[in-house]
Amino acid sequence: QVQLVESGGGLVQPGGSLRLSCAGSGTIFSIYTMGWYRQAPGKQRELVATIASGGGTKSADSVKGRFTISRDNAKNTVYLQMNNLKPEDTAVYYCNADYKTRNVYWGQGTQVTVSS
Secondary structure: OOEEEEEOOEEEOOOOOEEEEEEEEOOOHHHOEEEEEEEOOOOOOEEEEEEOOOOOEEEOOOOOOOEEEEEEHHHOEEEEEEOOOOHHHOEEEEEEEEEOOOEEEEOOOEEEEEOO
16 A cells, blocks of 8 residues: 655744655655645645656745755655745645656645744
8 A cells, every 4th residue: 555644744933944754655656756735725736846756856936945855765755845934835735656647646744834
């Protein structure tokens, strides 16, 4: 059974930092493109950042220069380092694993709240 388990969310003040982790099990995640998505209340789920099996990364314009995605294939884990957080970053953050769109998995989500 394939599972993705996120952790690291929480409440942080504007300008603060958080590091999200997503641990995978049940398959060889090193061949997957891993990603982070988020969904704010009343809005559609949106892409935050992805990292391909070869290490290439993409990120949304809204988080460039503030968020960094990385992966540790030996640990089947992907990370999202979030710096200079803003209230508009408040959302549920979801981990995603995608293998050529044939096999797609989602985590259960972790809440990130940016508020003073």
